[in-house]
Each structure stands twice: as C-alpha cells, then as structure tokens.
Amino acid sequence: MEQSQIKGFIAARVARELKDGDIINLGIGLPTLVPAFLPKGVHVVLQSENGIIGTGPKPSSEEADPLYVVDAGGAPAMVGIGGSYIDSMTSFTLIRGGHVDCTVLGALEVDQEGNLSNWIIPGKKVPGMGGAMDLVVGAKKVIVAMEHTAKGKHKILKKCRLPFTAIHCVNMIITEMGVIEVTERGLNLTEYNPEFTIEQIREATEADITISDNLIAMR
Amino acid sequence: MSKFISAQQAAERIPDGAVIMVGGFMGCGTPHKIVEELSKKGTKNLTIICNDASMPNGPDGSDYYGVAKLVHNKQVKKLIASHVGLNPEVAKQMNEGVLELVLVPQGSLAEMIHAGGAGLGGVLTPTGVGTVVEEAEHVHSAIEVDGVKYLLERPLKADVALLSGYRIDKAGNIWYKGTTRNFNVVMATAAEIVIAEADNVVEVGEIEPENIVTSGAFIDYVVDGGVA
Numbered sequence: 001m002e003q004s005q006i007k008g009f010i011a012a013r014v015a016r017e018l019k020d021g022d023i024i025n026l027g028i029g030l031p032t033l034v035p036a037f038l039p040k041g042v043h044v045v046l047q048s049e050n051g052i053i054g055t056g057p058k059p060s061s062e063e064a065d066p067l068y069v070v071d072a073g074g075a076p077a078m079v080g081i082g083g084s085y086i087d088s089m090t091s092f093t094l095i096r097g098g099h100v101d102c103t104v105l106g107a108l109e110v111d112q113e114g115n116l117s118n119w120i121i122p123g124k125k126v127p128g129m130g131g132a133m134d135l136v137v138g139a140k141k142v143i144v145a146m147e148h149t150a151k152g153k154h155k156i157l158k159k160c161r162l163p164f165t166a167i168h169c170v171n172m173i174i175t176e177m178g179v180i181e182v183t184e185r186g187l188n189l190t191e192y193n194p195e196f197t198i199e200q201i202r203e204a205t206e207a208d209i210t211i212s213d214n215l216i217a218m219r
Numbered sequence: 220m221s222k223f224i225s226a227q228q229a230a231e232r233i234p235d236g237a238v239i240m241v242g243g244f245m246g247c248g249t250p251h252k253i254v255e256e257l258s259k260k261g262t263k264n265l266t267i268i269c270n271d272a273s274m275p276n277g278p279d280g281s282d283y284y285g286v287a288k289l290v291h292n293k294q295v296k297k298l299i300a301s302h303v304g305l306n307p308e309v310a311k312q313m314n315e316g317v318l319e320l321v322l323v324p325q326g327s328l329a330e331m332i333h334a335g336g337a338g339l340g341g342v343l344t345p346t347g348v349g350t351v352v353e354e355a356e357h358v359h360s361a362i363e364v365d366g367v368k369y370l371l372e373r374p375l376k377a378d379v380a381l382l383s384g385y386r387i388d389k390a391g392n393i394w395y396k397g398t399t400r401n402f403n404v405v406m407a408t409a410a411e412i413v414i415a416e417a418d419n420v421v422e423v424g425e426i427e428p429e430n431i432v433t434s435g436a437f438i439d440y441v442v443d444g445g446v447a
Contacts (some may be wrong), residue, residue, distance in 0.1 A: 049325065050244040051398040066278035067247065068385070068397035074245030074274060074305060077398070085397060087404035087432075088244075088270070089333055092326030096346060115349075126313070126320070127304025128271075134326035134346045167349035 001195050006147060006176045009193075012037040013174050013218060014104055014145045018044050025049065025095065025135055027105030028073055030145055034104055045083075047100060048072045049091050049131040054083020072131065095131065096138035103139035105132065106146045107170075109160040112207035114170040114182040116144065117162035129165065136169040148175035154206040156180070156187070177201045178218055186210065191218035222391050222441045229414045229442050230256035233379050236296075238266040240332065240380040240406040245305060246273040246285035248399030250383040250416030252444045258288045265289065266297040268332070268377055270325065270402050272306035293317055299357075299375070301325035323357055327372050329405055331357065334374035336408025343369040380410035383444070384433070386426055387417035391435030394426045407437040416444040 001009065007030050015037035018024060023045045026032050038044065046055040048071045055071065056078035064076035071077035079085060086094075094100060109117040116136055119129040136142050149155055156173060173180040178201055179191035190212040192201060198211060224232075230253060233239060243249030249269075269286050277284025283291045287306050290298070297319040303309040312318035323331065330342040341359060346352075348368050353361055359371040382403045385396035393415060395403065407413055415433075420443050 048398075050247070051401050065397060068399055070245060070247045070398055072244075074247065076278075079397075085395070085400060087400035088325070088329040088402050089405050092329050096326050096344065125304075126310060126322075128300065128302035128322045129324050129352075130271075130302035130304075131325040133324040133350065133352070137346045137348075138326075164350045166346075 001176055001193070007033060008037070009176055010145050010174055013179065014143055015039065017143060017172070018042060018102060021045070022101040023047055023053070023094070023099060025100050025103045025139065027103070027132070029106055031104040031106065047091070047094060048077060049095060049135070051086050051088065051091055052077065052079055052083060053086060053094065054080045056080035056083060092131070092134055096134045098138055098140060100135070100139040102141040102143060103135045104143045104145050105135070107144045107155065109155055109157055109162050110144050110170055110173055111157045111160045112186045113159070114168045115160050116165045116170050117160040119165050120163050122163065132165050136166045141171050142169050144170050144173045146175060148177040148204050154204070157206045158208065177204060180209065188212050189215065191216050193218045222389070222438065224414070224440045224442060226252040226256040226416070226442050226444070229253045229381070229440065230260045230262065232412060232414070233257060233262055235262055236264045237262070237378045238268070240377040240410055241267055241269040241286050242380070242382045242401065242403035242406050243273070243285050244270050244398065244401040246277055246287070248383050248395070248401050248403055249273065249285035250381045250442070250444065251279070251285065253381050253414065253416050253442055254285060254288060258292050258294065261292070261294065263294055264296040265294050266299070267295050268299045268375060270302065270328065271300050272298060272303040272309045274305040290318070297321065299323060301328050321356065323355070324352065329402065331372050331375040332402070332405045332409045335376040336405065339374060341374060342372040344372060345369055375409065377410040378412065380406045380413045382407055382413065382415040383418070384415050385418045386421050387415055387419070387441055388421050388423045388426055388435070389441070390423045391415060391438030391441050392423070392426055392431040393433040393438070394430055395432055400432065404433055407433045412439050413437055414440040414442060416442040418444050
C-alpha cells in the first residue's frame with residue numbers, strides 16, 4: 001500500500017465503526033480524517049473537549065472567529081446547527097461520564113492488555129495528557145487508529161514501555177494491516193488487508209495475536 | 220459599590236509569589252489586557268493554574284499569546300496545566316530548572332477547581348488510575364470504593380482568578396461568546412479575589428437573567444477590556 005493512501009484507508013475503516021447519532025471525540029492527526037469517510041446517512045455529533053458539542057465544518061477564513069471559537073488544538077472552529085458551547089466541567093462530564101459513544105485516537109504504543117501509551121516520551125517530549133486520560137477512561141468505545149508500525153518499529157506490544165495514558169481502555173485497533181479487537185483473552189485479528197499475509201502482520205506485531213475464526217478481508 | 224478597576228489595578232492586586240488561575244484554552248477566553256499588564260509589571264514567582272501554556276504567535280498578532288507571555292518573561296515559577304505542547308518555551312525552562320510543571324488531566328483539573336470553589340474535600344476520579352498521575356502531588360491517594368479504584372484528587376484554590384467574558388454587566392454578570400467559557404466558569408468560584416475582563420461592558424439588565432452564565436455574585440472586580 002502506498003504511504004499516501006494509508007491514512008485515508010485507516011480513516012475509512014474507522015468511519016464504518018460509527019453509528020448514526022453517535023457522539024464522537026476525535027484525536028489530532030489521522031482521526032480528524034474520519035468524518036470525510038462516513039457512510040451515507042450516518043451523521044455523528046463531534047465533540048471538542050475545549051467546549052463544543054456538535055462541532056461544525058472547518059471555517060473558511062471569512063467565517064473564522066479565532067479569538068472566540070477554536071477547537072481543542074487552538075485552531076479556528078465552528079459550531080454546527082444544533083450544536084452548543086459548553087464549559088470545561090460540562091465537557092468532561094460528557095467525556096468522563098460515559099456520554100461519548102466513541103473516541104478515536106492515535107497511539108505511541110498499545111499492548112495486548114488494551115493498555116495505551118500516547119501522551120509522553122520521558123526526557124524527549126512532554127506535551128501533557130490534555131484530555132486524553134479522561135477520554136479513554138470515559139468513552140464507551142476506544143478505537144486506536146494508527147499505522148501498524150513506526151517505520152518498522154513495533155507499536156503493538158506485549159506490554160507498553162512508555163508511561164500509560166490509561167490501563168485496559170482500548171477496545172479496537174485499526175491499522176493499514178488489519179482490524180484487531182481487544183478481548184479479555186488478548187488481541188484478536190478480525191480483519192486483514194489482503195495486501196499483507198498473516199505472517200507479515202504477525203511479524204509487524206510484537207503482541208500475541210489470535211486469528212478470528214470469522215476473519216474477513218479489510219476494505 | 221462599583222466593581223470597576225483598570226487592568227493595571229488588577230495587576231497590582233497580584234503580588235510576587237501569588238497563586239493565580241487564568242481562564243482560557245490555548246489563549247481563547249484568556250483576559251489578555253490583564254495578562255498584558257501583569258507582564259509589564261514583571262510580577263515574579265507566580266504559580267499559574269491554567270488549562271495550558273497557550274502558544275506563541277497568537278491570532279491577535281501577538282508574539283506570545285495569553286499566559287505564554289508570562290512564561291516567556293520567566294515570571295512563572297510553577298505551572299499547573301493539562302497540556303503545554305504548543306508552547307516550546309515550557310520544556311526549555313523546565314530543562315533549565317527555571318519552571319516547575321505539574322501536569323493534571325484536563326477533566327481532573329476542572330473538577331479539582333470545582334471542588335476548591337464548591338467547598339468539597341476532593342474529587343474521586345477513575346482518570347489516571349494505573350498511570351504516573353498516581354504519584355503526583357495533587358493526588359492524595361488511590362482508594363477503592365465499592366470495588367472500583369479511584370484517585371482522590373485534592374481541591375485547587377488560588378489567591379486571584381483572572382477571567383474573560385464577552386459581555387459583562389456592571390454587577391459582574393457574565394455572558395460568554397463561542398468557546399471562551401472553558402475554565403472561566405469554574406475558576407470564577409475558586410479564588411479569594413476574582414477579576415473578570417469584559418470585552419464589552421453593558422448595563423445591568425442588558426443580559427437576560429436566563430443567559431447569565433456566571434453570576435456577579437462570584438465576581439469581585441470588573442476590568443473594561445474595551446475590545447469591541
């Protein structure tokens with residue numbers, strides 16, 4: 001698979017996990033591509049943790065009001081029709097309280113117990129956890145959407161080596177190689193990208209993975 | 220009694236070494252005029268409680284936006300925030316040993332301030348369980364309630380809270396525009412002195428009671444920011 005196609009391919013697969021009416025929080029980077037791939041008739045409510053329920057499309061430079069309306073990355077944003085502005089307490093009541101149906105975010109590392117590390121590389125990069133720890137603890141479904149390896153280096157591990165964002169929080173991992181569900185018995189490959197062999201997927205994964213009896217091709 | 224003071228007078232109420240809360244999220248909803256005066260005054264050794272460290276190159280054309288100005292001037296001894304990734308100055312000053320950073324999950328930060336303002340003894344949250352947050356100074360202990368593990372987070376209070384509102388009436392009642400509510404709403408409750416900067420000052424009664432988000436009961440002083 002061409003490098004330029006990978007992110008769109010992953011985002012398109014994530015989009016099919018979302019249901020009409022779901023309240024969704026998307027992390028930065030790849031996850032922000034997901035709404036463009038939503039199946040016809042599926043409308044989701046996007047939440048920005050800085051204070052929007054029902055975030056609208058990205059504003060044009062005329063529509064932008066950067067002093068007053070921004071997203072969680074500080075970039076200009078818009079509220080959609082029927083959306084609302086909320087304060088941080090209410091935002092995290094939504095997030096932590098189990099009212100967000102799904103959060104999609106990237107990972108530095110994820111492991112076979114569903115532990116996630118995506119907020120700090122000690123001594124190198126200390127940006128802070130922002131709302132990530134609350135999100136993965138509170139959202140009903142946590143999807144990690146990322147490239148399977150970091151330039152060949154394993155990211156899906158037996159045990160995360162970087163500090164955790166949260167423990168036992170990830171439900172599903174979607175990469176360009178396949179779809180992996182996190183179960184009580186570990187990681188289970190339910191879909192695979194036919195461009196790769198199962199052997200290649202195993203090699204790109206440090207964690208133990210089992211193969212689903214109902215394994216299907218990922219599209 | 221008039222609640223009006225100038226931005227300069229607001230800055231004068233903050234002594235060296237004060238603990239201050241500053242509203243805003245990446246500078247959006249931060250009281251920029253008061254922060255500007257505070258940076259001019261050069262108040263030192265501040266402990267700042269703010270969601271983030273904001274960023275350089277603000278959308279208002281400033282070189283350092285919001286609290287980034289205070290960090291850049293090395294006026295901040297300790298920063299309590301959830302995210303500092305957009306302001307590279309923080310990592311630099313941490314490495315130089317100039318700045319102490321305490322990272323708090325964003326939702327926990329909001330609730331710790333809420334607890335401080337609401338007279339509660341702490342916050343029980345599942346966020347941070349099993350992570351390095353368990354070791355942080357703001358965590359009293361990890362405890363189990365009915366089989367579920369939580370962190371008991373301490374309440375947060377400040378000497379002064381600096382807020383921003385789009386419309387503020389002369390009694391201090393606040394209406395917020397867009398995404399500027401963020402931490403302003405909760406910080407209004409949690410400091411000894413609460414100062415709100417109005418982009419627009421309006422007469423009492425001009426904001427419908429139903430639309431007042433922060434009651435003037437929480438606000439000690441109002442600064443006319445005179446933006447619009």
